């Protein structure tokens with residue numbers, strides 16, 4: 241068995257308190273886990289705001305370097321990727337999907353231009369015909385087509401459609417890993433499940449592994465194979481998604497779960513209880 245991705249005691253510090261301060265915050269504190277290269281899975285990273293989820297995503301994408309520990313993708317330490325050719329090869333294999341599709345697409349640029357650019361840069365498409373063919377194949381995978389989006393700008397598409405285009409773009413290079421940071425939190429609630437189900441079909445049909453970063457326990461429970469729950473940079477619980485989320489053992493995970501349990505008369509005060517638990521831990 242070889243690992244697709246391994247995080248080995250990864251810690252990331254950020255300075256706090258201004259230029260001359262020596263203080264720092266441990267945004268990510270000694271986090272370790274790995275994804276199997278032979279078994280595509282949806283791996284959820286769950287936690288409240290500030291728990292370190294996005295910092296992990298940035299390190300996985302090579303946009304931040306850990307202060308200690310290693311992130312190894314496909315046998316290569318991500319911190320050692322230096323030249324342009326290595327960077328391009330890495331980016332083709334690890335693709336991001338971000339929270340807000342309206343921020344990911346410049347409103348003045350036609351959406352298809354993003355797909356064509358990716359097809360050219362990462363998939364060797366040179367002619368317009370080749371770019372259109374690759375883009376259309378990816379769009380079909382996410383339930384759209386070139387005909388539907390050609391020539392259109394981001395504001396002419398719904399949030400759900402635009403997030404699908406973002407996923408299609410991520411698929412064009414045939415990545416091994418998609419790092420999706422809160423991919424449904426800006427999408428209309430009625431369309432959320434369709435995007436979440438899309439990730440499942442990508443795992444099953446394209447054999448892509450997906451890091452699913454979310455504060456939403458319900459969708460994590462629904463689609464993930466494994467989950468880690470983070471608090472203040474630390475992994476406080478990890479394992480099979482069902483096992484962890486059916487029977488959380490850490491007070492913080494129990495509080496997180498209670499906060500989404502319907503329809504509980506106490507649910508309205510869940511957020512307040514959660515704050516109490518946080519303060520107590």
Ligand SMILES: Nc1ncnc2c1ncn2[C@@H]1O[C@H](COP(=O)(O)OP(=O)(O)OP(=O)(O)O)[C@@H](O)[C@H]1O
Pocket residue numbers: 254255265266267287288289290291292293294295296455
């Ligand atoms: N560039 C930065 N400089 C200083 N501190 C940072 C920086 N990025 C993140 N942090 C801090 O690191 C901690 C973890 O932040 P991070 O964004 O990873 O959390 P998160 O779980 O993704 O939260 P959210 O869901 O709100 O994005 C927070 O305390 C945050 O303020």
